[in-house]
Amino acid sequence: MAVVQDVHGHHDHHPSGIMRWVTTTNHKDIGTMYLWFSFAMFLTGGFLAMGIRAELFMPGIQILEPELFNSFTTLHGLIMVFGAIMPAFVGLANWQVPMMIGAPDMAFARMNNWSFWLLPVAGSLLISSFFVPGGAAAGGWTFYPPLSAQGGLGVDMMIFAIHILGASSIMGAINIITTILNMRAPGMTLMKMPMFVWTWLITAYLLVLVMPVLAGTVTMLLTDRHFGTSFFNAAGGGDPVLFQHVFWFFGHPEVYIMILPAFGIVSEIIPTFSRKPLFGYSSMVYATASIAILSCVVWAHHMFTVGMPAVGQLFFMYATMLIAVPTGVKVFNWTATMWRGSMTFETPMLFSIGFIFLFVIGGFSGVVCAIVPIDIQVQDTYYVIAHFHYVLVSGALFAIFAGVYYWLPKWCGRMYDEKLAKMHFWLSMIFFNVAFFVQHFLGLAGMPRRIPDYSLQFADFNMISSIGAFGFGLSQLLFLYIVIKCIRGGEKAADKPWDGGTTLEWTLPSPAPYHSFETPPVIK
Amino acid sequence: MSSKSVMTLVGSVALAFYSSMAFSSKYNFQEPQSVIAQDIYDQHIWALWICLAIFVGVFGVMFYSIVKHRKSVGYKAANFHHSTTVEVIWTTIPLLILVAMAYPATKTVIAMKDTSASDITIKATGYQWMWGYDYLQGEGEGISFYSKLSTPPAQVTNKEPKGENYLLEVDNNLVVPVGKKIRVITTANDVLHAWWVPAFGVKQDAIPGFIRDLWFTADKPGLYRGQCAELCGKDHGFMPIVVEVLEQEKYAQWVADKQKASAAVVTTAAVGN
Incomplete structure (x- = not known):
């Protein structure tokens, strides 16, 4: 019993330096990391946007060759959507949801750490894909096949990054749902929750609904590219339009997630x-x-x-x-x-x-x-x-x-x-x-x-x-x-x-x- | 208000209106050249007026409130926080407005989809990065050619001054007669493309392995320019569409010339053998 109380007394103690951030299970530390990560991605996506606008400043090709230009627009979209906007909201949820519902922390503290630390991996995959042979994906952030079946290694890196980002989002969403449904202060009924908590609860359900659909779509694309399937290839009995239906079944709720x-x-x-x-x-x-x-x-x-x-x-x-x-x-x-x-x-x-x-x-x-x-x-x-x-x-x-x-x-x-x-x-x-x-x-x-x-x-x-x-x-x-x-x-x-x-x-x-x-x- | 100032006002409004007409194709859709394009144009203007009215209404109230109901002018906050009546009203009114917008749109959608009874059918095939046209049925049947960007690369790389129709010119125009119902079947050879000519209000994806169709009837002769509207790789921005609409007689002449030329090719080939 004494041991338990002792642990309780030292609640605020945590490793310092880099290990604090790597091992943290604290919703505020994780929220902070989410927000800084998203800002870093915002600047990266912003840099790409500046490149796009610089090329479009005048007619003619000046700075970016067409293929690189397409990579810029593609990665600008992906990085802003999955790297900047979504993590920023998760960061805000991490900081605010426990405080606004009267809870000590998020429900799944370790999973919270994991769902954050997946992000830098996915982010680096996306950014480093610019430097592999064939360059980054250039089929638009919506990566419609058959065009997205044409790209090189960059496209596979993008697919892998999307898988990781999706897994991170799903974990984040489950964490938020569980926190909101189970950890509200006594007396805070659902209809007394702050609006921010309400909107995040609904958003989290949307995430759990559609992120697996996206994961399925990119997996089908991956198997079309490498394992000889023909989900989206008409020559093999598939349908390129099917991709668009499945993608947008994710993509439109995604708009509301943001x-x-x-x-x-x-x-x-x-x-x-x-x-x-x-x-x-x-x-x-x-x-x-x-x-x-x-x-x-x-x-x-x-x-x-x-x-x-x-x-x-x-x-x-x-x-x-x-x-x-x-x-x-x-x-x-x-x-x-x-x-x-x-x-x-x-x-x-x-x-x-x-x-x-x-x-x-x-x-x-x-x-x-x-x-x-x-x-x-x-x-x-x-x-x-x-x-x-x-x-x-x-x-x-x-x-x-x-x-x-x-x-x-x-x-x-x-x-x-x-x-x-x-x-x-x-x-x-x-x-x-x-x-x-x-x-x-x-x-x-x-x-x-x-x-x-x-x-x-x-x-x-x-x-x-x-x-x-x-x-x-x-x-x-x-x-x-x-x-x-x-x-x-x-x-x-x-x-x-x-x-x-x-x-x-x-x-x-x-x-x-x-x-x-x-x-x-x-x-x- | 004196009659002089009324005149000035009317005059300047007229001038503003006139100058906006002169610039209209810069701020608005291109001048419509078919019934459907005209419908689209009108519905867009109608939608803009509705949006403008709502905008003025909502933000009129909001900005009045921002000016008057501020702490710095000593305004004390009221404490009301719901009213079922106004909630019902501001749910119902938008619904009615939407119905008013959806009704004409529905009629146009049905009209756009009616590709039956066409005079001429042409297949447009998207390639990376050009268009192929095959006249399948009607006057000109059997004609077939490719249509590629004709802007010299030196203009793109800024080594030469850019021409008037920079990036909107091709070696072989798609030629059709005026006033005839043209059905265009779209498909693609490699990746998705989209066949788009704004003046006719038509845009249709070209999907490899599948065919889709669209129709238009051009109101008057002329050259109408469009572009590929679906990302198709490196040169997506460099595969324009140019439709040349001719008077009936000139079209018949064009068909005759084309057929003679292809016959000549066949004969030469036969002689060569």
Whole structure:
């Protein structure tokens, strides 16, 4: 008994130096590693984006030969989706979910360590594939066969990386589901959970549902490439379109995997800085759930040009348009939360408002893309590029920034530099729109995506877009500076630095103790 | 408001409208050249107006709130947090708007899929990286040729100034008559490609081992340019599509010339033997 108590007394002790990070089972340490990893990947993917935009700055081939250009777009997509955005949300979940539900740590602490340490392996596979014979995969982040059957070793490395990333995501998701369902503080019923926890619970279910499908798809591709099967090869009785169906059965829920936690973050921040409870909490929960369910029956809207029968096109068009309804409900609820609040506009709030504003534009172009006849024109053009960067950059990424600024005082015990952070917001906001708004016009006027060179009528908009992209990329270095500055010093943060905060993490000291709640709080 | 200022206003609006027309193909779809493309164009404009109205409504309210309901002007927060009535209203209205958008779209989808009773059928085959065309049925039956990018590589590598139709020009145009229903069957030889001509509102993936089809009827003669729209490898950006629409007589002449030329090839081959 004495031994047990002794261990208990030394709870906060952990190895120091590198071994602390390698062996840690602590949700905060792992959350921190997730976030730094995702930022490193964000810079890597960003570097590739800068290469793409530099090549597209002017007509003609200047910097990247076409094949390398294709590798850049492919790896930019894969790294940003699987390396930057998804791990960032898992990192936020690791830090926040236990604190917000009144738990000491995640449910499966060792698995948590494992699911993180898989990521650097997958990340290095992706990056090092640039240096193998034949270069990195160049078939687009969607790696449609038969093109993806043509590549070299780089494609196999990509397939292996996706397997590893998938395994990591599934473990992370199981961990989050178990934590949320079993470790809530007494009295915290499901319908009392913070929205961020709710959205992550639903997201985690989506992950468990679709990541195995992706694993299956890439395995089939792998066996087609090396073991003589013909799942996607018409000459052997297979069907290239089958790949697209299976891929997008994963791929569309994946889109919501990257946006639902963003909805959750924004649903925490808007009420805090409006000093008013979230409007329509239960309808927010139902809207999130309906988006998740609908997201599983809309996959073929990515494939309106493969030549489906009219009935198929119409079904997927109607189902896709339906998603606008729960998404609209969310936007209206956020607006109603702000309405007659007592608002202040610190950086988390600015990023959240920026999120709503630009996400709605992305939502509009989403509805436009859902309408089959219009999609026939804009599919695989820059219009689609503009659309999904509006929902993934000014959507998911802006929400991640909002969340980081919101919780940074809790994590570090210090306030970030508000002035610089606001500058980061405005620079991001302006340059983002310079980079991506004009791409709508490029797409409408007929510029296909994934081309290294373009005809002359697209020249001026491409130049504007590139300038915006360079500015956006540079602005993110400011973010790095702000975060490092906050970690190293600065004004001490109060336990509850935002006076409107109502969730449990604000009842803990700042910085939060190594083990969040050793005794569960009681929720009335 | 004085009549002079009204005139100025009307004048400047008209000027703005006119200049936007002049630039329209830069900011909008290319000028539609078929019934379907026109439908798409109109539905897109209709969708934009709806989006704009919603945008102004939602953000009007939000920005009013941002200006008025802020702590710095001493506004005290209210405490309401739900209302079933408004929830029902803002679920129902978007549904109705969506129906209004889906109805015309449905009609167009059905029209786009009706490839029956075509006058001419042409097979378009995607290759890495060019198109092959075979006239399968109708006037011109039997004609067959490849169509490759004709922009000189020196222009791509910036050694020569770029021409007007840089990357949008081919050695052999796909030639069709005006006002006839053209059915294009797509397939591919190696990887996925997509046959896309924006002016006709047609885009269809070309899938190796499978055939798909599309149709269009060109409104007037001219040259219409499009590109491959599905990533197909290194030279995906360098396999354009050019459709040359001719008057009926000129088309008949073109067919005759083509057939004579191929007959000559056959004869030469026969003589050679």
